[in-house]
Amino acid sequence: KNEVEQSPQNLTAQEGEFITINCSYSVGISALHWLQQHPGGGIVSLFMLSSGKKKHGRLIATINIQEKHSSLHITASHPRDSAVYICAVVQNTGNQFYFGTGTSLTVIP
């Protein structure tokens, strides 16, 4: 049983395309995180959300608490956006994190 499900698992896009990655979760949460894992393995936090929407550069993250769903959007995608994007939730009964298996994104020039 996976508390966090992501889709799609793999995604290939042409440079410039608008990209959406989806995350659904089954537990009550206090926050949701989007992480980026580079091909070299390092993991970087992109966003932490508890409601609404956040924007950072070409990245936009939204969350719908009632529907237990979040999306990560990348506008004007670029080859340097190629990475694995991971959704993680913090359960509201403690400080434990649950992670999705990630979406592998490849942006082709």
Added chain:
Amino acid sequence: DAGITQSPRHKVTETGTPVTLRCHQTENHRYMYWYRQDPGHGLRLIHYSYGVKDTDKGEVSDGYSVSRSKTEDFLLTLESATSSQTSVYFCAISGVADTQYFGPGTRLTVL
């Protein structure tokens, strides 16, 4: 970048030997975590700590123990390594209800 390091970064060991991985932070964060990452599973929590000498188990804690004798260090020990413990291990830190910062990872191979 958050001040978090892991050592060693790579290790090859034999089945049955003890292994200790170290996570060191300079951020004075309360929470520290050990995860393993395997293909098809994503990141899975092994153990976490919510203060000095305060630790708790995660979803894949069997075969692992941890210790935190001071705020900045969190040790993960494999008492008797098995091939199923071959993985990439990540340490992470966070404040209360805060984002997590990840270390660079340790690639462990158990032969």
